[in-house]
Amino acid sequence: xxxxxxxxxxxxxxxxxxxxxxxxxxxxxxxxxxxxxxxxxxxxxxxxxxxxxxxxxxxxxxxxxxxxxxxxxxxxxxxxxxxxxxxxxxxxxxxxxxxxxxxxxxxxxxxxxxxxxxxxxxxxxxxxxxxxxxxxxxxxxxxxxxxxxxxxxxxxxxxxxxxxxxxxxxxxxxxxxxxxxxxxxxxxxxxxxxxxxxxxxxxxxxxxxxxxxxxxxxxxxxxxxxxxxxxxxxxxxxxxxxxxxxxxxxxxxxxxxxxxxxxxxxxxxxxxxx
Numbered sequence: 001x002x003x004x005x006x007x008x009x010x011x012x013x014x015x016x017x018x019x020x021x022x023x024x025x026x027x028x029x030x031x032x033x034x035x036x037x038x039x040x041x042x043x044x045x046x047x048x049x050x051x052x053x054x055x056x057x058x059x060x061x062x063x064x065x066x067x068x069x070x071x072x073x074x075x076x077x078x079x080x081x082x083x084x085x086x087x088x089x090x091x092x093x094x095x096x097x098x099x100x101x102x103x104x105x106x107x108x109x110x111x112x113x114x115x116x117x118x119x120x121x122x123x124x125x126x127x128x129x130x131x132x133x134x135x136x137x138x139x140x141x142x143x144x145x146x147x148x149x150x151x152x153x154x155x156x157x158x159x160x161x162x163x164x165x166x167x168x169x170x171x172x173x174x175x176x177x178x179x180x181x182x183x184x185x186x187x188x189x190x191x192x193x194x195x196x197x198x199x200x201x202x203x204x205x206x207x208x209x210x211x212x213x214x215x216x217x218x219x220x221x222x223x224x225x226x227x228x229x230x231x232x233x234x235x236x237x238x239x240x241x242x243x244x245x246x247x248x249x250x251x252x253x254x255x256x257x258x259x260x261x262x263x264x265x266x267x268x269x270x271x272x273x274x
Contacts, residue, residue, distance in 0.1 A: 037184070037185065037186070037187055037189075038166075038184035038185055039155065040155045040158040040159050040161070040162030040163075040185055041158065041162070042155075042158055043157075043158055043161060045157060045221070045224075046058075046221075047221070047224070047231065050235065050238070051235065051239060052235075053231070053232040053235065054087075054221065054224075054225050054231060054232060055221065056087060056088045057088075057206065058217070058218050058221040058222070059087060059088040059218075059221055059222050059225050060088035060089065060205075060206075061202075061204050061206070061208060061214075061215075061218040061222075062218035062219040062220070062221050062222025062223070062225075063084065063088060063089075063222050064202055064204060064205070064218075065197075065201075065202055065215045065218055065219040065222070066146070066219055066222060066223075068201070068202050069196050069197065069201060069202065069215075069219075070146065070196065070219065071124070071125075071127060072127055073127055073134075073137075073138065073143040073193075074127070074143045074144065074145065074146045075124065075126045075127060075128075075143075075145045075146070075147075076123075076124040076145065076146050076147045076226060077123060077124075077126070077145050077147055078123075078145075078147035078148065078226075079123065079124050079147055079226055080120070080121060080122065080123050080124070081094050081095075081097060081098040081118065081119070081120045081121075081122060081124070082094065082120040082121060083226075083229060084097070085120065087225070087229070091120075094120055095119075095120060098117070098118035098119055098120055098122055099117040099118055099119075100117075100118070101117070101118040101122070101125050102115045102116070102117070102118070102125075103115065103116055103117070103118045103119075103122050103125070127143075138192060139179050139192065141192035141193075143193070146223055146226070147226055147227070148226075148227045149223060149227065150220075150223050150224045150226075150227040150228075151227045151228070156224065157220045157221070157223070157224045159185065160216075160219070160220040160223055160224075161216050161217060161220045162185045163183060163185045163186060163191075164196070164197055164212075164215075164216040164219070164220070165197070165212060165213055165216050166183045166184060166185045166186075167181060167182070167183050167194075167195040168182060168183075168184070169182065170182040170189070174189060176189065176190045177190055179192065180192055181193070181194050181195065197212045197215045197216055198212060199211050199212055201215060202215055
């Protein structure tokens with residue numbers, strides 16, 4: 001066989017191995033657990049963007065949804081009533097919200113524990129006394145704390161909204177274990193939490209119609225803010241830094257070009273005086 005034929009043969013062999021690798025990758029590509037879950041769509045949230053901020057009215061409505069629907073099972077251990085001041089409620093309104101709860105305090109002068117109205121410095125109350133009580137009340141399932149739940153999910157607020165509005169009947173061929181509810185956005189399709197949002201489930205103070213999608217949107221915004229309460233402050237400081245750079249960048253370029261460059265190209269010679 002000539003050298004040209006050997007070269008052509010080697011080229012065909014390499015091409016064949018490459019094609020086999022591509023086909024093999026397509027056939028034997030790894031399958032991840034998340035690939036079996038319906039991924040939530042990306043929604044156009046109002047706070048997404050470099051210069052966008054949270055909607056205070058949505059946070060206020062979302063708190064109403066959490067208080068009236070979610071707080072019976074889910075805690076928010078890292079949130080205090082004072083965190084609501086200046087965000088969605090005034091100080092007086094937040095004091096009223098805190099005073100509606102009973103907080104165990106003490107001991108008093110007699111060494112006994114007592115209950116008192118809540119204060120701004122108090123955390124949101126836990127629905128259960130301990131983890132065992134929470135599991136017992138929910139058939140062994142532990143409701144997650146919602147303080148940072150948005151950060152703990154890959155799709156963040158998109159996942160929360162899709163999960164809350166994604167309850168439906170299981171398709172043909174899918175069997176959901178007793179005690180679970182079908183939701184394609186939850187891993188495995190079976191979730192212990194039953195559908196919680198229904199039309200008219202909350203009476204909004206501002207008169208907004210409390211549809212299922214509206215309540216899901218509002219509580220998703222509220223939980224997103226709770227996971228990152230410094231969101232607006234960070235963006236505000238970022239915009240200030242950009243404006244500062246825009247002002248000083250021309251001066252820095254001028255200084256580099258006309259003031260510093262002569263020193264850069266000068267040749268300094270140090271002679272021995274001895």
